[in-house]
Amino acid sequence: MSTLARVKTQISETKGRKPQAMSDELEAIIKRVIGAKLSEADIQSLISDIQLGNATLATGERSIALGGDASDAIIVTGNRNVVVKGANAEAIQRAFQEVEDARRLRTLLTHNEFADRVEAVALTSHQGCFVGREVIRQELQSCLAGTSSTIILHGSGGLGKTRLLLALPDIIPKERSLWYIRNEAESVEPDIASLSRDTQYIIVVDDAHRFSLLYQLREVIVNTELAGKVTLILATRSIFKDSLIYQLGLPGDRIETIEVKPLENQDIDQILQNSPHSITDQDTRHAIVRIAEGNPLIAGIAARLHQRGIALINLTRDRVLTSHLDEILKDLSEAEKEAPNSYQNYIRYLQILAALGAINLDEQELQAKIHELIGISYIDEERIVSRLVEADLVERYWKTLKIASEVLADHILVQHFFDPKTKQADYQKQIIEPFFSLKPREIMTNLAEAEVKGELPQAGLLLGQKLYELRQALNREGNIFRFNLLHCIQDVAYLKPDDILLIVDSIVNGAELPPESIQYRFLGSYEIGHEMVLSKAVEVLESTIYRGRLQDSIKYFHELALYQTENNKYSQVREKSKKALVEIAEFKLRKPYDVQLLLLDRISDWLEK
Structure with missing residues (x-):
C-alpha cells in the first residue's frame, strides 16, 4: 500500500503472534482456577504470561478465545488446544475478573x-x-x-x-x-x-x-x-x-x-562532592562542572563515567550521553557473545524506537518491517527488548515500548540521524521509507519536535518535504484523505504553523468534495463529509496561534465562522470557529495586549467589508 493510501485510511489491523506451547506452570494455574484455588502469585504469573503473549484472556458471556466461541465456564489456552470446562462457572469468572482487575493500570x-x-x-x-x-x-x-x-x-x-x-x-x-x-x-x-x-x-x-x-x-x-x-x-x-x-x-x-533554569556551578560542585558521587578530587569536579553547564543530569552521568575509568578531558555534554549509552550496550553485548551483531542490533532498535516514539508489539506489519530492517527474528527481538528493559533503557507497558528517558531519546534522534559530525544512519532510508506509511503522525510529530528542541534544520527540511507531498496529494484525493491528514498533522501544527496553514488553506478554499465511506474493523461503515473535514480543520487551526501565525489563523477562523451560513450542515463548524475567536479575544493574566489589538484591527476590516 502506498504512503498516501495509508494516510488515506489510517486503519491498522492488529494481529497477534503465534501462540506458544502452554507451559506446565500455566497448565497448573489453569487447574487451580478450575478448583477455585487461585493465589496472588498465580494472578501475577498469569498477568506475565498474558503480557508476554503466552496466553490470551477472553471474558464475558459470548467471548471469542483462541479456539473459537467460549461461553459460560470454558477456558481455552495455548496451542495444545486444551479446552476445559469447570464445574463452577461463577468461581472461574471471579478468578479471571481478579486477573483483569490486576492488569488494569492504576492512574x-x-x-x-x-x-x-x-x-x-x-x-x-x-x-x-x-x-x-x-x-x-x-x-x-x-x-x-x-x-x-x-x-x-x-x-x-x-x-x-x-x-x-x-x-x-x-x-x-x-x-x-x-x-x-x-x-x-x-x-x-x-x-x-x-x-x-x-x-x-x-x-x-x-x-x-x-x-x-x-x-x-x-x-x-x-x-x-x-x-x-x-x-x-x-x-x-x-x-x-x-x-x-x-x-x-x-x-x-x-x-x-x-x-526551572540551569544550576549555578557551585551547586553542581556541591552535588558532586556528596553521595552517591562523593568525588573528592577538585580538578575532576571542575572538569565535570565545565561539561555539565548547570545540568545536574549531565553532571551525574559524567560522574558515573569517571567512576568507570572514562577520561573526561575530551567529553562534551553530547558525548557524555553517547559514552553512557555505549558503555551500557557494550555490557549487554559482552553478555551475548554468541549472538552475532548484538551491539549493532541494540543500536538500530533504539534508533527506530527514538524515531517512532513508541512501538506496539502487537502491530504485525510494523514488527515485520523492523525485523527486515535490522535483520532479526521474533525470538531475537524478544531477547533485545528483554535486555533493554533490564538495563532500564526501555520501558514496557503490556505490548508498548518506549525509551525510558526523553533526554536519551532526543539524544539518539539528534546524534544518530541529524548531527553531521556523529550521524550513523540515514533517516530517509531507515525511518521514512519503511515506516511512514504505518506511523505518519508519530514520525511527523517527532521531526517537528526534533527541529525545535535540537535546533535541527535537517529535521525541518525532511518534515517540510513530507508536508509538501501531502499537500500536493490534496488535489487528487477525497475527504477520507483530507480528514486523516488533518488528524496526522494536529500535533505538528503547534510547532510548524507555517506549513500547516498552507494545508488548511488548500482545504478551506478548495472544492467541496462529496462524502466518502470508510470501513472500520470494529465500528463498521462511517461517512466522512466536507463538514467533518472543516470541523477537524478548526481543531488544527487552534494549535497554530502561538508561534507567530496568529494573524493568518484569525483569518481562517473568520472564514469558517461565516461558512455557508444558510446551511445547517455546517453549524458545528461555524460555532467552533466563533468559540475560538472569542477565546483569542479574552483578556487573561499575562496575555499580551497585542493579541487583542491585532483582533481589533481585523474586526475593523471585517466591518468595512
Missing part, C-alpha cells in the same frame, strides 16, 4: 510508587544532595497557598523538574493529599471519581506534554464535585508550556508558571 500513584518508578528508569539517581532550588521551592509554596488551580514547571531536559516533583512532600501543606499521574493511563476518570470530596488534593503530572488525557484533568478541576479542591502541578519542556496553557483553557489568574 494515581503514591509518592513512594512514583519515586520507585522514576528511579528505576532514571539515567542517574535522583537520590543525594538537593541544592540550588530554594527559590523555586518558595515559589511553589507560595502558589500552593494561593488560589491557583494549576502550576506549570517548565525547563529544558535534565535540569531537575522530576527531582522537584519528588521533593513535594516537604513543600505541600500537611492537610493536602498528594498523588502522581501514571502517564500511560487509559483514563483518569475512574480513579479521580474514587477520591473523597472532603479532602484537598495536589495531582502531579511529569512530562505533561506526553500526557494525552490532560483534557480529563481539566474537567476535574472545573466541572466536578472536586472543583476548587484540586491543584494540578505539571512538569514539561519550555517549548510546550503555551500549548498546555491552551489545552487547559483556564483563566490566566488560575495558572502559575515557574521556570
Whole structure:
C-alpha cells in the first residue's frame, strides 16, 4: 500500500503472534482456577504470561478465545488446544475478573510508587544532595497557598523538574493529599471519581506534554464535585508550556508558571562532592562542572563515567550521553557473545524506537518491517527488548515500548540521524521509507519536535518535504484523505504553523468534495463529509496561534465562522470557529495586549467589508 493510501485510511489491523506451547506452570494455574484455588502469585504469573503473549484472556458471556466461541465456564489456552470446562462457572469468572482487575493500570500513584518508578528508569539517581532550588521551592509554596488551580514547571531536559516533583512532600501543606499521574493511563476518570470530596488534593503530572488525557484533568478541576479542591502541578519542556496553557483553557489568574533554569556551578560542585558521587578530587569536579553547564543530569552521568575509568578531558555534554549509552550496550553485548551483531542490533532498535516514539508489539506489519530492517527474528527481538528493559533503557507497558528517558531519546534522534559530525544512519532510508506509511503522525510529530528542541534544520527540511507531498496529494484525493491528514498533522501544527496553514488553506478554499465511506474493523461503515473535514480543520487551526501565525489563523477562523451560513450542515463548524475567536479575544493574566489589538484591527476590516 502506498504512503498516501495509508494516510488515506489510517486503519491498522492488529494481529497477534503465534501462540506458544502452554507451559506446565500455566497448565497448573489453569487447574487451580478450575478448583477455585487461585493465589496472588498465580494472578501475577498469569498477568506475565498474558503480557508476554503466552496466553490470551477472553471474558464475558459470548467471548471469542483462541479456539473459537467460549461461553459460560470454558477456558481455552495455548496451542495444545486444551479446552476445559469447570464445574463452577461463577468461581472461574471471579478468578479471571481478579486477573483483569490486576492488569488494569492504576492512574494515581503514591509518592513512594512514583519515586520507585522514576528511579528505576532514571539515567542517574535522583537520590543525594538537593541544592540550588530554594527559590523555586518558595515559589511553589507560595502558589500552593494561593488560589491557583494549576502550576506549570517548565525547563529544558535534565535540569531537575522530576527531582522537584519528588521533593513535594516537604513543600505541600500537611492537610493536602498528594498523588502522581501514571502517564500511560487509559483514563483518569475512574480513579479521580474514587477520591473523597472532603479532602484537598495536589495531582502531579511529569512530562505533561506526553500526557494525552490532560483534557480529563481539566474537567476535574472545573466541572466536578472536586472543583476548587484540586491543584494540578505539571512538569514539561519550555517549548510546550503555551500549548498546555491552551489545552487547559483556564483563566490566566488560575495558572502559575515557574521556570526551572540551569544550576549555578557551585551547586553542581556541591552535588558532586556528596553521595552517591562523593568525588573528592577538585580538578575532576571542575572538569565535570565545565561539561555539565548547570545540568545536574549531565553532571551525574559524567560522574558515573569517571567512576568507570572514562577520561573526561575530551567529553562534551553530547558525548557524555553517547559514552553512557555505549558503555551500557557494550555490557549487554559482552553478555551475548554468541549472538552475532548484538551491539549493532541494540543500536538500530533504539534508533527506530527514538524515531517512532513508541512501538506496539502487537502491530504485525510494523514488527515485520523492523525485523527486515535490522535483520532479526521474533525470538531475537524478544531477547533485545528483554535486555533493554533490564538495563532500564526501555520501558514496557503490556505490548508498548518506549525509551525510558526523553533526554536519551532526543539524544539518539539528534546524534544518530541529524548531527553531521556523529550521524550513523540515514533517516530517509531507515525511518521514512519503511515506516511512514504505518506511523505518519508519530514520525511527523517527532521531526517537528526534533527541529525545535535540537535546533535541527535537517529535521525541518525532511518534515517540510513530507508536508509538501501531502499537500500536493490534496488535489487528487477525497475527504477520507483530507480528514486523516488533518488528524496526522494536529500535533505538528503547534510547532510548524507555517506549513500547516498552507494545508488548511488548500482545504478551506478548495472544492467541496462529496462524502466518502470508510470501513472500520470494529465500528463498521462511517461517512466522512466536507463538514467533518472543516470541523477537524478548526481543531488544527487552534494549535497554530502561538508561534507567530496568529494573524493568518484569525483569518481562517473568520472564514469558517461565516461558512455557508444558510446551511445547517455546517453549524458545528461555524460555532467552533466563533468559540475560538472569542477565546483569542479574552483578556487573561499575562496575555499580551497585542493579541487583542491585532483582533481589533481585523474586526475593523471585517466591518468595512
